[in-house]
Amino acid sequence: MSTKDEILKYLQEHNQYVSGEELSEQLLVSRTAIWKNINTLRNCGYEIESMTNRGYRLVSSPDILKPELILSGLKTKSLAKKVFCYDKIDSTNEEAKRQALTGAPDGSLFIAEQQDGGKGRLGRTWNSPAGTGLWFSVFLRSSQLPLQVTNITLFAGLAVCRAIRSQTNAAAMIKWPNDVVIGSKKVCGILTEMAAEVDRIEYVVVGIGVNVNIESFSDELSVKATSLRIECNHPVDRIPLLQKILREFESVLNEYSSNPESTLADYKTLCVSLNRKVQFTKDKTTVSATGVDIAPDGKLIVRCENGELISINSGEVTIQGIYGQT
């Protein structure tokens, strides 16, 4: 780690005034080196206050996606310990899959300021404008995966939902399987892809797109899409949110291993698809039903109008009142 990064880490960890003398002694570098590196950090966009007799204090970090900013203060044990950042890329999921072939480490994070080929579920495109969102993929080799791997995508949604609730005052909910919504509009989409033998998972890539600071959407999109900035009426710092999502994702994977019922119960509490009228397609006809439960294997259980209970495991389910559905 460079002296600059060491100083940054020290200031972040202490979150109060730290004297130049303390920094010099702890990091074993000269006072002049401290002063020079503080200036370098300021030039990089860090706001660092200095006060005579008290020292330096980190006031704010720039909202740019750099490995050192993401790693600094990240409270995960094994997730995202290797970070790949891009100014612009086709799709972080595609990059993760490419790097999977050349040995990307388990838990790697791929994140971009902008995607020009972002993908959603069911082959859809995902809009990922520069600098206004969190567009990232988490790469997991099989050692970290739950046995019931299809649930990983539900729990990624749960992690994002929890993180948004903790970092902002937005009442985020989950639309089964893994959209995160605020009110009736989508704020996050998740695309989980996997590589497997017929009976053995090789790896999973969980692609997460969060509309953080997008200021407005096109007329067409604004019916069903929103951002945290729109919902909270102020910009939201992306890096603390990202760190929280990663931390929650690691937690929820661990929770699920030790206590799957509790994790699923938490998911259900935040799931907007339950106790609501939903519509889905079966044998090419549209069926109306009510969402009633999430099965242990992650399927949505619905009660049809004739009282029949059906499990749904794929495709598209619309909910009355969500994304402009009537």
Place this chain on the structure above:
Amino acid sequence: MSTKDEILKYLQEHNQYVSGEELSEQLLVSRTAIWKNINTLRNCGYEIESMTNRGYRLVSSPDILKPELILSGLKTKSLAKKVFCYDKIDSTNEEAKRQALTGAPDGSLFIAEQQDGGKGRLGRTWNSPAGTGLWFSVFLRSSQLPLQVTNITLFAGLAVCRAIRSQTNAAAMIKWPNDVVIGSKKVCGILTEMAAEVDRIEYVVVGIGVNVNIESFSDELSVKATSLRIECNHPVDRIPLLQKILREFESVLNEYSSNPESTLADYKTLCVSLNRKVQFTKDKTTVSATGVDIAPDGKLIVRCENGELISINSGEVTIQGIYGQT
């Protein structure tokens, strides 16, 4: 197509003496060009007889893997219409997965004279020496896949088994799920890998390795591995066998779509794992049982010694008398 390839195709399609005059008129090139290209073909290893007043006749083609040789006479409708050949590659499955990211066409065939990183099931290595086997992968996008995708790997085994029986006199059988065996030894292994969203397959790569003309195996391997050359006591032409496997694979996929019961019945007839004592691992202990049936979803159903019926869908099942098991 080059003049050389056009001449070759014409000779292959006619399978009798064709006069230089006929070739010249049909292909619109000079007699001198015909004569020069015939010599080029001979230099490439094609045996072409010439007789005064009768013309040219193709006697045999060289046993080398070239797209034009593989495509010529290939009787598939859509499979392997695009062929990628390599002298040496790490693994045709890996290459197929790399090219999947850059848009390899549905049905592409990847084949190599030699693999130096060949892979088997369960992370094992697969021995693929130069020029003596068929080491190839078939790349299938979702449009060509059966709904019950795990069965594709069983049916690849069925296709290889049928093709070996048709092209040689070896009594090939299938060891569930998809090894092809002759007597008690393995002649073909199959590794099926897939890329998928949680609820949608993107593509499948079916990697097939057939020990065709390997002359001998190490002491360790010879207990459980064999080749067609060893079993038939003569070398076997690789390209006609490859073409037959591809044709059978396409047939079996079509058969399965229209009549899954019949395909499964055919598989069972050739399956050496039924009505035999088998052993498998469950909860880390070895269980002895008898193979009794293949379920519609491709699982092996066994009867344990206490009479209990169990479905097995993964891992390793050993069979008494096969691969040196006692």
